[in-house]
Amino acid sequence: MSNSFNTYVCIVCGFIYDEAAGRPEDKIAAGTRWADVPAEWTCPDCGVAKADFEMVEV
């Protein structure tokens, strides 16, 4: 299932991390799995921790 990407939402501000798109601005390449996003990465909009994100169910 390597091609099924998930999205994660910041529960505080609503920012969405899309695994397919990654976050090149933060040196997180497109296709980076949530599990591989560094633990110290924080929400680009509001700054809360990675732990404050939740998977968005489709």
Next chain:
Amino acid sequence: MTDAPVVVLGSGLAGWTSIKEFRKHDSQTPVVLVTASSGDAYPKPALSTAFAQGKTAQQLVNGLAADLAASLNVQCHAHSHAHGFHLAKRELHTDTQVFSYSRLVLALGAEPIRLPLEGDAADRVLSVNQWADYALLRERLQPGAKVLIMGAGLIGCEFANDLAGAGFEVHVVDPATRPLAALLPEAASAPLHQALGALGVVWHLNNRVSSVSHQGPALQAHLHSGETLQVDMVLSAIGLRPDTAWLAQAGLACDRGVRVNTQLQTSDPHVYALGDVAQYASAGDRVLPYVMPIMTAARALGATLAGTPTDVVFPVMPVAVKTPAFALLLALPEPGTVGNWQTSEEHVWRFVAEDGRCRGFVLGGKQTALRTKAMQWLAA
């Protein structure tokens, strides 16, 4: 066009996010940031969740004022205290300077509500609503300390969870008979009450603090019930209220906050407001002291200031209560909606209105993962 800059007052999330959004549309117009603090950016929601993660105040800073000012082409005046403005002249007055503006953005936040308390240590009661308060909290709390928290609302419960999780002895005092009484249906308070209790939080509900006095190096709190608690720190977390007195005096229409129309304009067409200080027409004349509304408002404001008047349309914005012992996600019905809370599965509550439609929800514990589905209930 006038040459006067856009002046932003306040460097919290509302101030910095407004500037970032404005700069997406306009890289040229001068922007001046005036702030009473250092201007460094930090995520406010972390103030009540960072202790258990072992984060120092410095580690919460996610953008130094100087770096942000350079990258966003902003002139930043830190440690500047604004004390008034002249609407007709479009001037902002601080203790040292007068700033002319073409547009002024009030991103002032709100102040912690302080209850009048008796006792010679009433002034030792700490409220944590800014970065510097958190720094003080970290400095004062020594390992093994006992903490009394006044208020079992959202911030009080988050602090209780965070500090109990970090190993402190935590007491929570609230006049209500259950935590989050103002927000949650009764049945939803129970698992939170229980989970925080299991973490070691000692509840003093249906009770209130009447005085705080010095007792050697410690503090002694007297409760209405007659009980006495000896603690090392008293935290007050009973809510926020914007300081509108000086804004009203300057001539801006204020109520619970500064009143803004759907384009975030105050009663003066050159003055805008957003964040905790604002009372939004787009939200039925309510204040919305949360992060998500700031993000939505800042996006619209950035466009409006850049010359494209844009209405703020708030989507459904569920509020997360960051109590890991029993996390909650809630979307409350509009005030005055007639209906009742119903539950059909564990830790899921829906507010069903008279017309049979779902108008609000509360998700608890693992059920917070139902977020997207629950948002669809509201749209149905």
